[in-house]
Amino acid sequence: MVLTEDSNSTEGRRHEVHCCKRDEADDVIQKLQEKARTQIDEGKLHDALQNLNKSLAMEQKLYGKKHPKVAATLNTMGEVLSNCGADCRYTALAALEESLEIRQDQLPPGSEDTAATVKNLWLLLHESNVAISTENEEMTFQDFDEGGQVY
Numbered sequence: 075m076v077l078t079e080d081s082n083s084t085e086g087r088r089h090e091v092h093c094c095k096r097d098e099a100d101d102v103i104q105k106l107q108e109k110a111r112t113q114i115d116e117g118k119l120h121d122a123l124q125n126l127n128k129s130l131a132m133e134q135k136l137y138g139k140k141h142p143k144v145a146a147t148l149n150t151m152g153e154v155l156s157n158c159g160a161d162c163r164y165t166a167l168a169a170l171e172e173s174l175e176i177r178q179d180q181l182p183p184g185s186e187d188t189a190a191t192v193k194n195l196w197l198l199l200h201e202s203n204v205a206i207s208t209e210n211e212e213m214t215f216q217d218f219d220e221g222g223q224v225y
Contacts, residue, residue, distance in 0.1 A: 099136050103129050107147070119154050126151050142187070145176035149191050156198045163202055170195045 106129040113122035130147045137143055148169045155166035170191055177188040 096136065099132060103132050103136070106132075107150075110150070114154060119158055123151065123154055123158075126154065140176050140180060142177065142180050145173045145180070145191070146187065148173035148176070149187075149194060152191075152198070153194055156194070156201070160205065163198065166198055167195070170198065 106125045110122040110125040110129065113119070113125065126147055130144065130151065133141065133144045133147055152166045152170035152173060155162040155169060158166075174188065174191045174195065177185060177191055181188055
């Protein structure tokens with residue numbers, strides 16, 4: 075399934091177009107992922123996430139939810155979300171965890187792809203811990219009145 079905008083509509087309505095052949099669906103997925111990579115390189119992270127999301131939906135329907143290609147897309151989404159700020163950390167963590175679960179189940183032990191997802195999880199958690207530590211340090215250096223109240 076591919077979502078396309080209706081060029082005749084001023085409201086930008088979306089219509090489903092069903093791909094008849096697996097090769098056609100693979101081509102659409104590949105194009106969406108290439109477009110997302112370009113958008114990532116250009117710093118258009120939210121646009122990239124939209125294309126990765128479309129790609130993910132198609133991959134899950136085409137290959138199943140536990141396929142290594144699905145895990146690769148989830149890993150990429152986790153990387154992108156990790157760079158979207160603190161508000162996206164939880165979603166990034168969820169995408170990376172799902173990717174890791176699929177890769178551990180579907181790929182052989184010691185897989186480079188699995189190791190890459192573990193590294194991405196570690197980087198995200200490390201960044202989160204650094205942010206928390208920085209917040210705590212800022213609180214430590216604030217002035218307190220005699221009653222222990224921050225002023």
